[in-house]
Amino acid sequence: MHATVMHGPGDVRYEAVEDPKILKPTDAIIKLSATCICGSDLWPYRGLQPQDGPAHMGHEYCGVVVEVGSEVRTVKPGQFVVGSFCLSDNTCPHCQFGFQSSCEQREFMTGAQAPYARVPLADGTLVATEEMPDAGMIPHMLAVSDVLGTGWYGAVAANVREGGTVVVVGDGAVGLMGVMAASQLGAGRIIAMSRHESRSALARDFGATDIVGERGKDGVARIMDLTDGVGADSVIEAVGMAQSMQQAMGVCRPGGTIGYVGVPHGVSFDGGQLFFKQQRMLGGPAPVRRFLPDLMDRVLQGRIEPGRVFDLTLPIADVAEGYRAMDERRAIKTMLRVEE
Amino acid sequence: MHATVMHGPGDVRYEAVEDPKILKPTDAIIKLSATCICGSDLWPYRGLQPQDGPAHMGHEYCGVVVEVGSEVRTVKPGQFVVGSFCLSDNTCPHCQFGFQSSCEQREFMTGAQAPYARVPLADGTLVATEEMPDAGMIPHMLAVSDVLGTGWYGAVAANVREGGTVVVVGDGAVGLMGVMAASQLGAGRIIAMSRHESRSALARDFGATDIVGERGKDGVARIMDLTDGVGADSVIEAVGMAQSMQQAMGVCRPGGTIGYVGVPHGVSFDGGQLFFKQQRMLGGPAPVRRFLPDLMDRVLQGRIEPGRVFDLTLPIADVAEGYRAMDERRAIKTMLRVEE
Numbered sequence: 001m002h003a004t005v006m007h008g009p010g011d012v013r014y015e016a017v018e019d020p021k022i023l024k025p026t027d028a029i030i031k032l033s034a035t036c037i038c039g040s041d042l043w044p045y046r047g048l049q050p051q052d053g054p055a056h057m058g059h060e061y062c063g064v065v066v067e068v069g070s071e072v073r074t075v076k077p078g079q080f081v082v083g084s085f086c087l088s089d090n091t092c093p094h095c096q097f098g099f100q101s102s103c104e105q106r107e108f109m110t111g112a113q114a115p116y117a118r119v120p121l122a123d124g125t126l127v128a129t130e131e132m133p134d135a136g137m138i139p140h141m142l143a144v145s146d147v148l149g150t151g152w153y154g155a156v157a158a159n160v161r162e163g164g165t166v167v168v169v170g171d172g173a174v175g176l177m178g179v180m181a182a183s184q185l186g187a188g189r190i191i192a193m194s195r196h197e198s199r200s201a202l203a204r205d206f207g208a209t210d211i212v213g214e215r216g217k218d219g220v221a222r223i224m225d226l227t228d229g230v231g232a233d234s235v236i237e238a239v240g241m242a243q244s245m246q247q248a249m250g251v252c253r254p255g256g257t258i259g260y261v262g263v264p265h266g267v268s269f270d271g272g273q274l275f276f277k278q279q280r281m282l283g284g285p286a287p288v289r290r291f292l293p294d295l296m297d298r299v300l301q302g303r304i305e306p307g308r309v310f311d312l313t314l315p316i317a318d319v320a321e322g323y324r325a326m327d328e329r330r331a332i333k334t335m336l337r338v339e340e
Numbered sequence: 341m342h343a344t345v346m347h348g349p350g351d352v353r354y355e356a357v358e359d360p361k362i363l364k365p366t367d368a369i370i371k372l373s374a375t376c377i378c379g380s381d382l383w384p385y386r387g388l389q390p391q392d393g394p395a396h397m398g399h400e401y402c403g404v405v406v407e408v409g410s411e412v413r414t415v416k417p418g419q420f421v422v423g424s425f426c427l428s429d430n431t432c433p434h435c436q437f438g439f440q441s442s443c444e445q446r447e448f449m450t451g452a453q454a455p456y457a458r459v460p461l462a463d464g465t466l467v468a469t470e471e472m473p474d475a476g477m478i479p480h481m482l483a484v485s486d487v488l489g490t491g492w493y494g495a496v497a498a499n500v501r502e503g504g505t506v507v508v509v510g511d512g513a514v515g516l517m518g519v520m521a522a523s524q525l526g527a528g529r530i531i532a533m534s535r536h537e538s539r540s541a542l543a544r545d546f547g548a549t550d551i552v553g554e555r556g557k558d559g560v561a562r563i564m565d566l567t568d569g570v571g572a573d574s575v576i577e578a579v580g581m582a583q584s585m586q587q588a589m590g591v592c593r594p595g596g597t598i599g600y601v602g603v604p605h606g607v608s609f610d611g612g613q614l615f616f617k618q619q620r621m622l623g624g625p626a627p628v629r630r631f632l633p634d635l636m637d638r639v640l641q642g643r644i645e646p647g648r649v650f651d652l653t654l655p656i657a658d659v660a661e662g663y664r665a666m667d668e669r670r671a672i673k674t675m676l677r678v679e680e
Contacts, residue, residue: 282618
């Protein structure tokens with residue numbers, strides 16, 4: 001088959017590779033219904049993350065099981081499945097504690113920007129639907145796999161409560177999904193920090209009650225003003241830069257919580273500052289598996305349409321253009337159609 | 341009257357000072373029933389914290405109200421009261437959120453190592469008992485004011501749960517109170533890191549199920565071994581040094597929580613490390629006021645005896661010896677008897 005391979009910064013090719021095979025008895029092979037490009041794929045694309053040789057890209061996926069290893073028990077060929085970008089056994093103590101992204105056997109999914117992909121730890125990772133979803137559901141189901149799951153975890157980690165005030169730092173795909181999650185979790189007020197018109201519009205559609213375009217000190221001042229000088233109960237940090245983290249810490253009230261889901265690049269904290277700010281913090285790669293059944297139900301019931309975050313859809317053969325569009329911020333997130 | 345004044349590192353004197361007076365209509369004057377020396381008093385005593393001129397020492401207190409300002413409504417002369425080392429109005433949004441130690445009007449108590457003291461923000465800070473407690477209750481009531489309140493907050497911040505596994509880093513007075521708090525909150529296993537025999541014994545009395553004397557990598561390995569490689573659900577960090585924080589982070593499970601109540605000195609965190617460790621963190625000066633009524637009840641009902649943490653009692657005139665004994669680690673915590 002052909003699949004997406006990154007040969008180096010800026011060099012993404014759709015090229016002939018070996019078909020994926022069952023390598024371990026706990027593997028499954030799926031035929032992708034659709035796949036997509038993640039904001040985190042841009043780190044190596046931009047040369048900001050070192051890479052050892054050509055890499056098979058893609059970790060967001062949904063599709064139909066075509067083959068399973070001899071030990072796989074919970075999914076079978078013909079079923080439609082969604083999995084997390086973190087592969088987990090879902091039985092170890094960390095998984096049982098709801099932190100499948102720290103599973104003792106954790107691996108990160110790769111090679112999903114392709115027509116077929118191997119999913120290790122299939123039993124612990126994949127969740128099947130009862131019926132084959134309609135084609136219109138595919139973008140939404142695909143979004144659950146990482147971008148919604150990560151935004152959702154950001155909201156849960158930020159302790160979003162019924163009626164609470166939430167600030168979302170970052171208007172990328174994950175931040176927008178954080179807005180959706182906060183809304184679903186009953187937040188009373190959702191302030192999205194965004195200065196891009198199309199993203200602000202989407203944030204409003206997803207439940208944002210206020211948009212703040214200012215950044216830095218002005219952004220903090222504006223939000224403190226909006227919250228009568230108190231600050232937010234919950235802050236979702238969905239960027240991972242020093243400035244965005246400062247922003248988050250600047251608007252979180254004492255005793256409030258920051259859920260940070262942007263992988264930190266160049267972020268550090270001073271212990272004394274953290275202490276006196278008295279803000280609860282929880283971050284990490286999202287344990288999407290914890291949320292999968294619930295999020296898939298919400299999609300199938302038509303309660304949420306997270307696939308709206310895909311504002312560009314291309315045939316997978318044009319994946320290189322998909323990367324370019326996201327790199328140049330012409331697209332929030334690119335979905336790739338998989339047709340053989 | 342005479343009171344405790346620190347003139348510089350190592351120079352504590354019990355000397356003549358002006359009697360405290362009502363300065364604001366929200367003040368109260370109390371006659372101390374007893375007072376004590378805090379571990380944090382040792383920072384300036386050891387010259388590790390800069391000081392502007394002579395300082396009136398002492399922020400842990402209980403006693404009888406002798407005078408109140410014209411606006412004080414909730415306490416009156418003749419009542420026995422306990423207050424927090426953080427003075428708060430108990431009405432602002434941060435107080436209402438349970439974080440009185442970040443009160444909009446927050447001040448820190450001073451001058452309590454004395455026979456009489458002024459307590460600002462009396463209505464929001466002091467809690468009165470219905471009856472005058474017996475003399476035997478005084479050490480326990482005094483401990484509530486800071487050392488127990490801080491250990492308690494550490495346990496609450498660390499999310500201690502019924503049946504959970506808790507590690508307490510630090511066997512000073514606050515760490516020992518953290519053990520007591522974890523026990524009261526129903527922890528199933530409490531591992532105290534301690535290498536001092538008398539402190540270990542007290543930790544066991546307060547509810548520790550295991551004592552780990554090793555530190556550094558050996559300490560982490562021992563605790564990982566005790567927890568079947570999983571780590572602790574909750575960690576109370578009660579020291580505030582880089583090594584003790586590393587210790588805490590080394591033994592907390594993914595998704596677990598670190599409550600840190602040792603004021604950080606030279607502690608910093610790398611964002612990426614914090615992210616992938618996926619540990620929840622909450623620290624800060626303890627909002628003791630939130631817990632005062634409950635903790636005073638527990639003392640009065642005889643359910644806890646936090647005053648046992650005082651292993652040296654001196655007349656207040658000998659306060660300098662009390663500081664020396666704690667500085668030289670001859671005493672865990674010194675109580676000062678106040679007799680006129």
